[in-house]
Amino acid sequence: MIFEFTDEHEELRRTVRQFLANESDENTVRELMADVRGYNPDTWKRIAEELGLAGLIIPDAHGGADFGLVELAIVMEEMGRVLLCSPFLSSAVLATSALVLAADESAQAEILPQLASGETTATLAFSEKQSPWDLSGLRMAAKADGDEYTLTGVKSYVLDGHSADEILVVARAGDELALFRVAPDAKGLTREAVAPLDPTRKLATLEFRDTRASRISSGDATKGIERAIARTLIALAAEQTGGAQTCLDQAVAYAKTRLQFGRPIGSYQAIKHQCADLLVEVEFAKSAAYNAAFTDESDGDALSTAAAMAKSFCSEAYTKAAKRNIQIHGGMGFTWEHPAHLYLKRAKASEMLLGSPASHRERVAAAVGIGSR
Amino acid sequence: MNESEVRERTRKLLEEIHPDTEGVDHVAFRTAQFNHGLAMVSYPEGLGGLDLEPKMQAVVNDELQKNCKVFYESLAINPIGIGMGMPTLLTYGNENLKKDLMRRIFTGEDIWCQLFSEPSAGSDVAGLAMRAERDGEDWVLNGQKVWTTLAHISKWGMLLARTNPDVPKHDGLSYFLLDMEAPGVEVRPLYQITGEAEFNEVFLNDVRIPADRMLGKEGQGWRVAITTLMNERSALGGGSSRKGGGPVALLMKILEESDAVRTASEQAILEDKVTDLYIRAELLRLTTLRAKASQRSGNPGPEGSVGKVAQSELYQQVWEACISAIGDDGLVYEPGYELRRPGEGDDLRSASDAAGRRLTAKYQLLRSQANTIEGGTSEIMRNILGERVLGLPGEPRVDKEIPWKDVPRG
Numbered sequence A: 001m002i003f004e005f006t007d008e009h010e011e012l013r014r015t016v017r018q019f020l021a022n023e024s025d026e027n028t029v030r031e032l033m034a035d036v037r038g039y040n041p042d043t044w045k046r047i048a049e050e051l052g053l054a055g056l057i058i059p060d061a062h063g064g065a066d067f068g069l070v071e072l073a074i075v076m077e078e079m080g081r082v083l084l085c086s087p088f089l090s091s092a093v094l095a096t097s098a099l100v101l102a103a104d105e106s107a108q109a110e111i112l113p114q115l116a117s118g119e120t121t122a123t124l125a126f127s128e129k130q131s132p133w134d135l136s137g138l139r140m141a142a143k144a145d146g147d148e149y150t151l152t153g154v155k156s157y158v159l160d161g162h163s164a165d166e167i168l169v170v171a172r173a174g175d176e177l178a179l180f181r182v183a184p185d186a187k188g189l190t191r192e193a194v195a196p197l198d199p200t201r202k203l204a205t206l207e208f209r210d211t212r213a214s215r216i217s218s219g220d221a222t223k224g225i226e227r228a229i230a231r232t233l234i235a236l237a238a239e240q241t242g243g244a245q246t247c248l249d250q251a252v253a254y255a256k257t258r259l260q261f262g263r264p265i266g267s268y269q270a271i272k273h274q275c276a277d278l279l280v281e282v283e284f285a286k287s288a289a290y291n292a293a294f295t296d297e298s299d300g301d302a303l304s305t306a307a308a309m310a311k312s313f314c315s316e317a318y319t320k321a322a323k324r325n326i327q328i329h330g331g332m333g334f335t336w337e338h339p340a341h342l343y344l345k346r347a348k349a350s351e352m353l354l355g356s357p358a359s360h361r362e363r364v365a366a367a368v369g370i371g372s373r
Numbered sequence B: 001m002n003e004s005e006v007r008e009r010t011r012k013l014l015e016e017i018h019p020d021t022e023g024v025d026h027v028a029f030r031t032a033q034f035n036h037g038l039a040m041v042s043y044p045e046g047l048g049g050l051d052l053e054p055k056m057q058a059v060v061n062d063e064l065q066k067n068c069k070v071f072y073e074s075l076a077i078n079p080i081g082i083g084m085g086m087p088t089l090l091t092y093g094n095e096n097l098k099k100d101l102m103r104r105i106f107t108g109e110d111i112w113c114q115l116f117s118e119p120s121a122g123s124d125v126a127g128l129a130m131r132a133e134r135d136g137e138d139w140v141l142n143g144q145k146v147w148t149t150l151a152h153i154s155k156w157g158m159l160l161a162r163t164n165p166d167v168p169k170h171d172g173l174s175y176f177l178l179d180m181e182a183p184g185v186e187v188r189p190l191y192q193i194t195g196e197a198e199f200n201e202v203f204l205n206d207v208r209i210p211a212d213r214m215l216g217k218e219g220q221g222w223r224v225a226i227t228t229l230m231n232e233r234s235a236l237g238g239g240s241s242r243k244g245g246g247p248v249a250l251l252m253k254i255l256e257e258s259d260a261v262r263t264a265s266e267q268a269i270l271e272d273k274v275t276d277l278y279i280r281a282e283l284l285r286l287t288t289l290r291a292k293a294s295q296r297s298g299n300p301g302p303e304g305s306v307g308k309v310a311q312s313e314l315y316q317q318v319w320e321a322c323i324s325a326i327g328d329d330g331l332v333y334e335p336g337y338e339l340r341r342p343g344e345g346d347d348l349r350s351a352s353d354a355a356g357r358r359l360t361a362k363y364q365l366l367r368s369q370a371n372t373i374e375g376g377t378s379e380i381m382r383n384i385l386g387e388r389v390l391g392l393p394g395e396p397r398v399d400k401e402i403p404w405k406d407v408p409r410g
């Protein structure tokens, strides 16, 4: 039956939590926020080597741990709790999934082992400003040039796009969608970090001008890329759940100790009931994220509906929790000093990343038959 | 017994007796289900169960729903008896009471009601005033209960009364099983927002209850009541048992059937709202499953209030969205407000055609206003979640340490 985490799952959760408690405390997060790269390469190396997380969902033939969505959700939830600054989402989830689900065997064999070992990181550049999260609206078209291709155009909101060692690009090839590989120092490629709303996760704009690229997928890659995005949505929803839980924990802890009018503010119902509401939201968010994670991946439609449901719900739950946490902390919650704002920024940015809650509800509506007449 | 064995046993039951067969009514079928231990699989053998984990009940229900056109929802057969009476009886009843009463609750032969609330004690039910005084082998009860759902057709009532007014309120309560046919019990209808009388006021005038019908010990009635209340909340917060089922299914159907005039943006906003409600309903169902998977046995705890708060507020929104989907025709309320008992006149709760569905929604818009009050108000649920689950401090109390008789009431 669904929703049963095994002892191994719980062990994985404990291990990751323990590691992150040491390696991703608030000071570390604040240091990395201010850093252009946005993560600590030594820590990433240890995450790859000691915990095996860089290759968590990479098949063992390519040096990974060959785990599925459930393990991925557990790990992301823990990372979300502490706002880990790392290329996990960009490299170990999104780019890895695109490679596993859409790339040719030879490209997989070349790239995946290095990602798994933590030697390199990768990113998937797909969103374009006029249609950021919808593959059908992508315009960038590759020009054939002998065996190779060239790319021209701009990709926006690329996760860790300025720092990744491997750049994978989604572009049209005739009437197909294809996956391309571009050398990080290729001629005609400029990579510019943008100042992100959420400084704990870096974004870049990638501009291509007649930039050489090799095609690493055969046939139409739409389905594979869609599946990779669905996986990423689920991972992100799990991360949001972890973040929302931390906001609730912080709010409750403060409500127990802050005294006004001679008693703890948590004894006032106006505060207590807000915490109770957040508890309901967090429980629902867990149900949404776990449900998606436990969905059978071979059923593509079920997976994308569960992913859309999770992403729309967990996004709004996290933002609500982050805002309430600030409110419950009063003036303190509005300061730079207090971590509450870090969570609000992560919440709001991750809500927008990969599509708004309303856009995902539209997908759910279409899937379950709440149709326009 | 594992999942497939439970399925097998359920199929055997259906080979013996099938609810779709003509002449097999709910009593006949559910008697057999009880005797096979498939009524409440987590209960002991002989009492409707097989000593299994509670979540195995879902397997039985799934198998029944798959193979039968007729499926008896326990909460429709005997909501209070099955949802609250059975677990309370299981936890606190003596062996004789369990043997005599358990099966008849499950089959619906004995309807049960809950006599807790009084005019001066609702949310603060532990402050109630009904007196029970010992006289030989009996207790003698006097006082008034209110909002007693189903009292007019009940055989048994779970009753909380004050056996000692001189101690703080929680310590002076005892819990009884009242035979609703006993002399001195008077039931009068109370009409509600829809014009129906689901509930009643119940007056007790020198009613005698034999001492062996007390559940738990004298003065420990509050503990027993908590068991009843926790089960009530989890029963009122479980969501639909089927994906995309329950009130949201009706909402989707009404939206599909609606020919109301709406602008494109009105339509888009409505569809987004309906989808949001669909998702929440699905998450309510999944959250219940998740809670059940972690509940090994025994009675639900305070976290059951998560579902209670969520479901009551969700369903109110669902019925409101139905009215938005119906459009201006929502101005008409076809059944009218004639004062009556439920079941007299049109059946407003189940719908088989488009007009019936709209009627159900209109009726439920009104009926669902009780969802956030009955079984503990949403405010009380949030207090419980805040204090019992999250561990937030309680409010200063003026009534906790002093004898009940000295507490102000009104």
Ligand SMILES: Cc1cc2nc3c(=O)[nH]c(=O)nc-3n(C[C@H](O)[C@H](O)[C@H](O)COP(=O)(O)OP(=O)(O)OC[C@H]3O[C@@H](n4cnc5c(N)ncnc54)[C@H](O)[C@@H]3O)c2cc1C
Residues within 6 Å of the ligand: A269, B113, B114, B115, B116, B117, B121, B122, B123, B124, B146, B147, B148, B149, B150, B199, B370, B373, B374, B375, B376, B377, B378, B379, B380, B383
């Ligand atoms: C349809 C229906 C069926 C019912 N069936 C039964 C039944 O079968 N058996 C039975 O025993 N009872 C039954 N009840 C009664 C129900 O349990 C009570 O109505 C409920 O507990 C509220 O009590 P009250 O009506 O006295 O309201 P009050 O307790 O007077 O509450 C009034 C308002 O004050 C708020 N309030 C009270 N205390 C607090 C507090 N500490 N903090 C914040 N807010 C507070 C409440 O939330 C509410 O908004 C039923 C009620 C309804 C509506």
